[in-house]
Amino acid sequence: MQSFPRWKIWLILSVLVVSVMASLPNIMSVPSWWPAALSKPMSLGLDLKGGVHLVLDVDVDKAVAHSVEEDVDTARQALRKAKIRYSKLANDGLVLQVSIRSSEDMAAAEALLKDTFNNYDIASAPDNTFLLTLKQAVADETRKFAVDQAIEVIRGRIDALGTTEPVIVKQGKQRILVQIPGYEDSAHAKQLIGRTAQLEFKLVDEKGDLEKAMAGSIPPGDIIMYGPEKVRSNGQSDRQPYLLKRHTELSGNEIADARVSIDSRFNEYAVTLKFNSKGAHKFDKLTAAHVGERFAIILEGVVNSAPVIRERISGGSAQITGSFSPAEAHDLAIVLRAGALPAPVKVVEERSIGPSLGQDSIDQGMNSVIIGMILVLIFMAVYYRMFGLVANVALIFNMVLIVAAMSMIGTTLTLPGIAGIVLTIGMAVDANVLIFERIREELYLGKTPLAAIDGGYNKAFSTIIDANITTLIAAIVLFQFGSGPVKGFAVTLSVGILASMFTAITVTRAIIALSTEKRSRIEKLSI
Template identity: 85%
Template sequence: MHSFPRWKYWLILAVLAVSLMGSLPNLTTPPSWWPSALSNPMSLGLDLKGGIHLVLDVDVDKAVSHSVEEDIDTARQALRKERIRYSSLTTEASSMTVVVKEATEVDAARKILAENFSTYDITNPADNTFVLNLKQASAKEIRNFAVDQAIEVIRGRIDALGTTEPVIIKQGEHRILVQIPGYEDTTHAKQLIGRTAQLEFKLVDEKGDLDKALSGQIPPGDIIMYGPEQTRNGKSFRQPYLLKRHTELSGNEIADARVSIDSRFNEYAVTLKFNSKGARKFDKLTAAHVGERFAIILEGVVNSAPVIRERIAGGSAQITGSFSPEEAHDLAIVLRAGALPAPVKVVEERSIGPSLGQDSIDQGMNSVIIGSILVLIFMAVYYRMFGMVANVALAFNMLLILAAMSIIGGTLTLPGIAGIVLTIGMAVDANVLIFERIREELRLGKTPLAAIDGGYDKALSTIVDANITTLIAAIVLFQFGSGPVKGFAVTLSVGIIASMFTAIMVTRSIIALSTAKRKRIEKLSI
C-alpha cells in the first residue's frame, strides 16, 4: 500500500481535469479558448429531445424493374454493334423479351445475349424469340442494394437539414427506420426524404410528328413525356414533348448542386455541376447537337427543353422553374445527395413533442438521483469511512460517464439512462467485493495495511472478469441492436470502463493517500 505509484496519482488527476472540462459544456457555454474536442454537450435521443419517427417502405420491386430497363439499353447496343436486326425489345417486371428479325441471325444473337447477360436465365420459346429472366440471386442482390443505397441517400438529405445524431437503420428486408431528434416539421421531412429526385437529360425528337405520336403513332425509340401543370384560359394544361427514349445523362453523374439566381428572369434556380464522366458526356452531347433541343426531366416531368446554342464544355447546367427559395434549397439537397434507387412510402409516422421528451428526462434524472442517494446512504452506513471513499469514487464515476459521452459524441436515450442506473449498481458492486475481501483478511488476523493490500489484490481478478464479460455483452448489443438498444449499450459500456477505473484505482489511491503518513493503524473503519 505504501508503494502506490506516483504516476497513478497524476493519471487520476489528469482524468479528473479532462472529465471536468468535458462535462462543462453540458452546464454552460464554455469560453472561446476551450479545446474544441471538449466543447460539445452530450446529444439527446429522440425519446428525450423530441422529434420525428418514420418507418419507410422501399419499393424494391421497382428497383428490379428499373435495373432490367437499363439492361434493355445494353442489349440494344450489343445487338446493333454486331449488326443483328431485331423487331422488338420489351421488358416486363424482371424479364426482357428479344425478337430477332432474321432466322439466320438467331445463333449469333443467342451468343451475344449469353455473353452480356450472365445474371439472366435465357430461354428460347420460339424460333426467333428470346426471353431473359433475371436470376433470383441477382434480383435479391438488387433489392438489398436498393435498400442500402436508399439509406445512404436519405442520410445525405437529413444531414443537410443540420440535425445531429439521426438514426437511419434497416428494418427487415425492405424497410428503413428514420429518427430525427430535435426536428418537428414532419411534412417537410417526409417531402425531402420521399422525393425520388430522378434527373434525366433526353434529346427532343425534332423530326418526329408530335400530333401523330399523341394519336398513338409513336416512332420507334421515342416516348411522350409532359411538362408541369399549367393553367391556360382557365383550364389545366400540360405541355407534351416527343423525346428520344435513350437517356443521355442522369443524376448519377452530378457532383454538386447549388441554389443560384437565373440572371435572365431574376428568379431562383439550381445550378448543377457534373463529375468528370458526366462533364465529358455533356460536352460531347452539346457539341453533337447544336441547334437541337434537349429536355431536362425531373421526377418524370419535363422541367424545360432548351435549345443547345453552342457546345458547353464546363460541365455545368441550370434548372429553372419559378422556384421559391425553400423549393430551390430542397431540390439542391436531393440532387446533391443523389436519387433514390426506388420510390419510398411512409408506413409509420410518429412525432414526439419536446414536452414529452422533457418529462422523460425529468423522470430519468429522478431515477438516477434517487438511486444514487440510496446507494450513497447504504455505503456510508454499512462500510463507514470506506463507504465514504466509495461514494467519492461513485461521484467521480458519474462525472467520467458524462464527460466521455460528450467527448465521443454519444447520444443519451431513455434506455441509456437505465444503463447509467445499472452502472451505479455495478460500480458499487466492485467496491463491495473489495471491502468484503478486506474484512475477510482482517478476520484472518492480518494487520489493517496488509488486509487492505490483500483485499484489493484478491478482488481484482473477480472484478475484471465480471466487468469484461458484461462489456462483451454490451458490445454485442451495440453491434446488433436497434436505436434504443444501442443507446443502452453505449452508456453501459462507458459506465463499465469508468467503474473499473474508479473502483480499482481511484478508491485505492484515496486510501493509500490517507494511510501514507501513518506508521501504525490499529483499526479500520469498515
C-alpha cells in the same frame, strides 16, 4: 501495505482533470480557448429532445424493375452495334424479351446476349425470341443495394437540414428507421426524404411525328413524356407532350453540385447544376453534336423544360427553372446534391415528439439518476463507514468520467441510455462491495489492517474482472446487433463498466493508500 505507485496517482489526476473539462460543456458554456475535443456536449436523442420519427418502406421491386429496364437500352445498343436486326425489345418484371427478325442471326444474337448479360439466365422461345430472366441472387443483391443506397441518400438530405445526430438505420430487409432529433416539421421532412429526385437529360426526337406517336405509332427507340400540368384561362388543365429519345444522355449521377440561383432572364429562382468531370465531358459532347436541336430536362418523370441547344456548352453546368419559390429551389438543390433515391419510399409509420415531452423525459430521467445515486451514497456511507465514503468519492468520479467519455465520443443520450447510467450506479459500487467484504474477511482471519487491505484488493481483483468482462461482452453484442434505443443502452452500459472498473480498482485504492502511507501502525479500520 504495498506502496502505491506515483505514476498511477498522476494518471488518476490527469483523468480527473480531463473528465471535468469534458463534462463542463454539458452544464455551462465554455470559453473560446477550451480544447475543441473537450468542448462537445452530449447530443440528446429523439425521446429527450423531441423531433420526427419515421419508418420508411423502400419499394425494392421497383429498383429491380428499373435495373431490367435499363438493360433493355443496353441490349438495343449492343444489337445495333453488332448489326443484328430485332423486331421487339421489352421487359416484364425480371424477364427481358428479345425478338430477332432473321433466323440466320439467332446464333450470333445468342452469343452476344450471353456475353453481354451474364447476370441473366437465357432461354429460347418461339418466333426467334430469347427470354432473359434475371438471376435470383442478382435480384436479391439489387434489392439489398437499393436499401443501402437509399440510407445514404436520405442521410445526405437530412444532414443538409442542419440537424445533429439523426438516426438512420435499416430495419428488416426493406425498411428504414429515421429519427431527426430537434426537428418538428414532419411534413417537410417527409416531402424532402420521399422525393425520388431522378434527373435525366434526353434528346427530343425532332424528326419524329408527335401526332402519330400520340395516336399509338411511336417510333422505335422513342417514348412520350409530359411537361408539368398547366391551368388554362378557362379553368381546364393540360400537359405538354414531348416525343423523346428513350436513351438517357445524362443523369443525376453525373451531378457534382446543385445550388440555388436567380434566372436572369425572368428574375426567378432556379437551380444551377454543376456536373462532375465525366458528366461535363458528356454534356460537352452532347451540346457540340446537337446544336440547333432540343434536349429535355426531366425531373421525377416530368419534362421540366426542353431548351434548344444554341451552341456548344463546355463549362459543365446547366440550369433548371420552373417558377420555384425560394424554399422549393432550396429543397430541390438539396435532393439533387444528395442524389436520387434508387427506388420510391413510402412512410409506413410516423410519430412526432414535442420538445415539452422530451423535457419531461429529461427531468424524470435526471431525477431517477439523482435519487438512485443519493440512495447508494447513503447506503455505502452507513454500511461501510469511512470506506463507504471513499467508495462514494469514487462513484462521483465515476459519473463524471461517464459523462465525459460519452461527450468526447459523440454519443447520443436517450432514455435507455439514462437507464444504463442508473444501472451503472449500482454496478459501480458492486466492485467496491466485493473488495470491502474481502477486507472484512481478512480482518476476521486475524490479519493486520494494512495486510487486510492488500489482501482484499488482491483477492477480489480476479472476481471483479471476470464479472465486468462478461457484462461488457454482453453490452458489445447488444451494440453490434441492436438498433436505436438498444444501442443507446449498450453504449452507456459499456462506458459505465469501464469507468467503474477504473474507479473501483484504482481510485479507491489510491485514496486509501494516500490516507494510510504515513501511518506505520493502524489498530482498527472503519469498515
